[in-house]
Amino acid sequence: MTDVRVRFAPSPTGSLHIGSARTALYNFLYARHNKGTMVLRIEDTDEKRSTTEHDRGIIENLAWLGLQADEGPDVGGPFGPYRQSERSDIYEAAVQKLLADGAAYPCFCPQEMLEQKNEALLAAGKMPKYDRTCCSLTKDEVAARLAGGEQAAIRFKVPDGDVNFADLIHGPITFSSDVIGDFIIKRTDGGYSYNFAVVVDDAGMEITDVIRGEDHITNTARQLMIFAALGKPAPRFGHHSLILAPDGSKLSKRHGATSVAQFRGLGYLPAAITNYLALISWHPQDEREKFSLAELMEEFEIERVSKSPAIFDLQKLNWLNGLYIREMAPKDLFVAVAPYLADSGMAFAPVQQEVVAEAIQANLVTLSDAPQYAEVFHVDADPATCSGAPDLTGPQSSQLFELAIEHFKQMPAEFLPVPEAREVLRGLVEAAKEKGVKGKAVYHPLRVALSARGEGPELFYLVAGLGKTKILKRLESAAAYAARFADPTL
């Protein structure tokens, strides 16, 4: 077997879609697993819809996911250029060859007429198919019309007979060629059609395996015919299923985030995305669910990719994302989360950062969840007005707060490392116990006093990350509030 060469061939008409990312991932894994090469080819033959902005965005998002191609417009390679807009000469040569071989012919039929005919066929319950009007034109007729200034498109003459291939994922697939009409390979405007350019490029770039979405399965028949007409060996094809929205329809904007850039902005980790995308239809031999990119490269086998379409399950992506977040070192987590905190106007001193990250780590589903949990370290809300306020006015609260104030005044520094904060808190709990205040009666009022919330990270994190000044200030305001409710008989 010659060295495996695969390609990912997006068209820069939009941001990198999560479905395209999966195609890229499967190509990448297939290449890596088989010690082959992945090439990135930008299919920008649609000048009207392609933009350089998307071109750049796609390359950037692929890199962010860790799916860097071995050859492509950004890194170069021996089979360039890697943008179709720069390959016209190559396509033209192929068109001329097909014309010379009689495998293609010029077509002068106006578009309006073709549309009419197709509609008529559709109405009659038949498959729309070109009627070969121009196929029978003689060389002289063609020359005359061309000389008369008429514009011609070039059509591929579809040969008779069945086309079949062994799909890497689906197994044998057969098409009858009489379902396929002679299709355009070069447009009147001089552009080359997708089905044609793809084949010329896959042949020219010596692609051995084409892994793409199921929406291309019917294109394969046409492409196989062109490979044959060009006298080039056809690659193997593998068509993976498509990703559907929860309602079974095509995944689109109205279902929420659909592009890699959006997921990135929402705070999803690349490792979680690639892990999830792989798991959508690939399954390992055993029952593990968590795979790093490196592990996927090692274990990914296209034989184990499922044929059926899959519904995008945000819940599972969320679960994986949380898994990867919990795995991060707090220091790294803070760095990852910092932009979101900054957006919410939160900044933390270097000494607090690791504590804050560690404190909120287990709560995060995405990085963008950080502000809502980190808030307890930042906001200076009045505990008296929060929903947990009733806990501040228990029979022993006033006494507890006075004790706590005395206790925290002894803190040796503004910020303490977590283990020391734990000790300080333990000391307070002991002292409170001696005064007959224990359990929930100490933890809960303290929590509300310190954070103005009834829930949040473990108390010692608050002690560590809040800072002595803030702790005392908050306790004092809680104490003042509690005093107003204190039972004068106590």
Add this chain to the structure above:
RNA sequence: GCCCCCAUCGUCUAGCGGCCUAGGACAUCGCCCUUUCAAGGCGACGGCGGGGAUUCGAAUUCCCCUGGGGGCACCA
């Protein structure tokens, strides 16, 4: 309309004729842990779309139906 593909818990899937009383994961629910929210541990709920055929035996093979998806362009 025609062509192609697909069909196991709500979702992603394991299963490739007896190992299936159908396994795992997410979600859901319950319990445990716990000062709270999470995280974590344990458990529960829950499925082979329908009909034929082959076979001693079918989730697994074949046919039909139904359902879903894709395609049928001078878009990619």
